[in-house]
Amino acid sequence: xxxLLEDDAPGNAPEFTVSExxxxxxxxxxxxxxxxxxxxxxxxxxxxxxxxxYLDLKDDRSVLASVIWKGVAARLATQPEEGMEVIATxxxxxxxxxxxxxxxIEDIRPAxxxxxxxxxxxxxxxxxxxxxxxxxxxxxxxxxxxxIGVVTSPSGAVIRDILHRLRDRFPRKVLIWPVAVQGEKCxxxxxxxIRGFNALPAGRLPRPDLIxxxxxxxxxxxxxxxxxxxxxxxxxxSAIPLISAxxxxxxxxxxxxxxxxxxxxxxxxxxxxVPVRLDxxxxxxxxxxxxxxxxxxxxxxxxxxxxxxxxxxxxPEALVDGARQRLDFLGAGLDPALRALTQKRRMAxxxxxxxxxxxxERGVATRRVALGRAEAGLSPARLxxxxxxxxxxxxxxxxxxxxxxxxxxxxxxxxRFDELSARFERVAMQGVAQRRERLGALDRLRQTLGYTETxxxxxxxxxxxxxxxTTREAxxxxxxxxxxxxxxxxxxxxxxxxxxxxxxxxxxxxxxxxLF
Numbered sequence: 001x002x003x004l005l006e007d008d009a010p011g012n013a014p015e016f017t018v019s020e021x022x023x024x025x026x027x028x029x030x031x032x033x034x035x036x037x038x039x040x041x042x043x044x045x046x047x048x049x050x051x052x053x054y055l056d057l058k059d060d061r062s063v064l065a066s067v068i069w070k071g072v073a074a075r076l077a078t079q080p081e082e083g084m085e086v087i088a089t090x091x092x093x094x095x096x097x098x099x100x101x102x103x104x105i106e107d108i109r110p111a112x113x114x115x116x117x118x119x120x121x122x123x124x125x126x127x128x129x130x131x132x133x134x135x136x137x138x139x140x141x142x143x144x145x146x147x148i149g150v151v152t153s154p155s156g157a158v159i160r161d162i163l164h165r166l167r168d169r170f171p172r173k174v175l176i177w178p179v180a181v182q183g184e185k186c187x188x189x190x191x192x193x194i195r196g197f198n199a200l201p202a203g204r205l206p207r208p209d210l211i212x213x214x215x216x217x218x219x220x221x222x223x224x225x226x227x228x229x230x231x232x233x234x235x236x237x238s239a240i241p242l243i244s245a246x247x248x249x250x251x252x253x254x255x256x257x258x259x260x261x262x263x264x265x266x267x268x269x270x271x272x273x274v275p276v277r278l279d280x281x282x283x284x285x286x287x288x289x290x291x292x293x294x295x296x297x298x299x300x301x302x303x304x305x306x307x308x309x310x311x312x313x314x315x316p317e318a319l320v321d322g323a324r325q326r327l328d329f330l331g332a333g334l335d336p337a338l339r340a341l342t343q344k345r346r347m348a349x350x351x352x353x354x355x356x357x358x359x360x361e362r363g364v365a366t367r368r369v370a371l372g373r374a375e376a377g378l379s380p381a382r383l384x385x386x387x388x389x390x391x392x393x394x395x396x397x398x399x400x401x402x403x404x405x406x407x408x409x410x411x412x413x414x415x416r417f418d419e420l421s422a423r424f425e426r427v428a429m430q431g432v433a434q435r436r437e438r439l440g441a442l443d444r445l446r447q448t449l450g451y452t453e454t455x456x457x458x459x460x461x462x463x464x465x466x467x468x469x470t471t472r473e474a475x476x477x478x479x480x481x482x483x484x485x486x487x488x489x490x491x492x493x494x495x496x497x498x499x500x501x502x503x504x505x506x507x508x509x510x511x512x513x514x515l516f
Contacts, residue, residue, distance in 0.1 A: 022096040029101055033092035038064060038103060039111055045082045055080060057088060057103065065102040066090075077184055078110055078224060084119045085111040117220075120227055124254055127229065132236040133257040139241045141261055141272065142209050147173045148273055149208030149240070151193040154178040158214045158266045165270035170277040175208055181215040186225025191234040198239050210273055211240050213255060214266040217248040226253040235259050245269035324435075331428060338424065342417055349410065455486035 016024070040057035047053055051070030056063050066088060068076070080086060090105040110119065127133065148166070152158050154176055166172055177196060179189035190213065200207040213235070215226070225231065226246045235242055235258040242259045249264035256262040263269035447453065455461065462469045464478040475481060475494055483490045 019096070022094065022099070025101075026094040026096070029092050029094055035091055036089075036103070038088050038090075040064065040086070040088070042080045042082055042084045042086055045080060053080065055082075057086075065100060066105050067102055068105045068108070072106060075184060076108060077221065078108070080108055081119055081122075083122065087111050120254070123227065123229065124257065127232055127254065128257070132232060137236065138260045141241050141243070144170065144274060145172060145209035147175060147206045147208045147210075149175045149177060149197045149211045150214060151177045151179055151190060151197075151211065152214040152266075153181045156181070156216060158216050161267050162212065162214060162270045165267050166274060169271065170274040170280075172274055173206065175206070180225075182218065182222045182225055187228035187231050190225065191228075191230040194231075194234040194238055194242070198237075208240055211238065211242045212245055212263075212266075212269045212273065213242065213259070214245040214269060215247065216266070217251060223247055223251060223253050226255045228254075231255055232258045243269045243272055327431075328435075331431065334424065335428070338421065452486065455484065460485050 038057055040059050043056045043058050043063070045053070045055040051073065053068040053073045055066050055068070057066050058064070068080075073079075086108050087110075088103060088105045089107040090103050092101060092103055094101045124133075131137070150159060150162060152162075159176060163174060166174065175197075177193040179193050180186045181190075194211065194213070197208050197211055213226075215223070223246060226244075232254045235244070235255050241261075243261045243263050244253070244256045244259035245263040245266040245268065246253050246255060261272060263272055461484040462475060463482045463484065464475065464480075469475045469478070469481065478494055481492050481494050483492055
């Protein structure tokens with residue numbers, strides 16, 4: 001009983017409520033760790049709709065719960081990602097509702113270049129797995145864009161270099177979309193600029209044919225805005241071809257992989273965008289000269305080929321000589337043939353007429369005999385009617401076979417024959433006139449091309465007998481030659497030996513004749 005009373009008796013330790021203990025712990029922790037820097041790996045990161053960021057900082061043995069309030073998260077230059085090694089700056093506090101302590105982060109940065117590069121490589125692999133960097137997605141740059149959109153800072157040296165280079169190579173219209181090229185505003189502004197150029201409607205403000213995203217060189221932290229996922233997705237989704245010119249040649253950002261073409265410098269991007277105008281003019285002039293030379297050579301080859309083919313063709317006169325000769329032969333035989341045919345037809349007609357007259361007379365006599373017999377066996381009235389009928393029929397037949405009708409038909413045939421003969425004569429005379437005119441032209445051509453016309457121009461023909469002599473050696477073997485001029489021929493004596501000096505100082509002696 002005494003032991004029980006001793007246990008129930010109050011001790012000397014003070015008694016606290018839960019809130020008092022929690023407040024004391026909070027004051028102790030916040031007083032001892034008012035401002036700390038913690039290095040660790042980001043784990044279990046979440047971003048609720050409130051805009052706050054909840055994450056764990058951990059190492060190989062412990063885990064520290066941390067929170068970044070919405071206002072602080074919006075100002076961060078580098079957003080934390082799970083697995084990233086960082087250095088967080090803030091203050092420790094407690095959360096009484098769950099009896100836990102946490103770090104309220106005021107600033108967070110990657111723990112050195114290695115952490116940034118590891119995070120960059122991880123992001124690059126994730127975006128590449130989505131196909132944003134595939135070569136099949138990339139578009140060809142326009143050869144000569146009318147309007148070029150430039151996404152860069154309006155106050156830096158980059159835009160001046162681009163404009164100067166474009167002015168030197170090929171002046172084009174340039175639209176500038178001013179953006180921040182580093183800091184927390186860089187990524188959203190660059191992504192909005194790329195999407196803004198793509199969303200421009202066709203109107204007073206022209207839509208660019210090419211976009212250049214440009215920035216000068218800098219550290220990895222300065223260029224980090226061009227590694228953000230929003231910028232990479234905007235570049236990959238751009239329907240307008242895009243050139244990435246961020247940093248110098250050694251700098252690499254994720255927008256370089258998503259763009260259609262990467263330029264090592266902003267100046268190089270301007271060189272990729274447009275060709276050199278003078279080079280184009282020289283190329284056009286060279287192509288024009290080549291075209292002119294090619295056309296001239298083609299015409300020369302065709303002319304040469306036509307000449308070769310024309311030399312292989314026979315003369316037009318030779319092609320028609322055979323036909324002309326056959327025509328002359330047939331034309332010469334046509335008139336006698338027509339006359340003979342006409343005479344033959346006339347004789348056949350007269351023979352037929354001679355055979356027809358006795359037959360007609362015999363037919364008439366036969367009809368008369370038959371009529372007489374019929375009259376003998378018939379009554380006078382009936383006989384008279386039959387005789388009159390038969391006589392009328394006989395008269396009609398006789399009228400059809402009268403010599404006058406035959407003569408009229410013969411006259412028509414003769415008139416037709418005379419007309420055909422006249423037409424043939426006209427055709428024959430025209431053919432003879434044409435051949436006479438052609439013969440006259442050929443004779444004039446013969447006279448023009450003959451050697452007699454050449455003689456009138458001061459030339460001469462030298463003959464030895466009947467043969468024409470054309471060389472001195474051929475003429476030296478003949479004592480007498482004949483020279484034909486345009487107005488006649490002249491006989492001359494040929495000097496066969498070398499000339500000898502005359503006696504008496506070169507004068508012929510009186511009374512001394514020449515053997516030649």
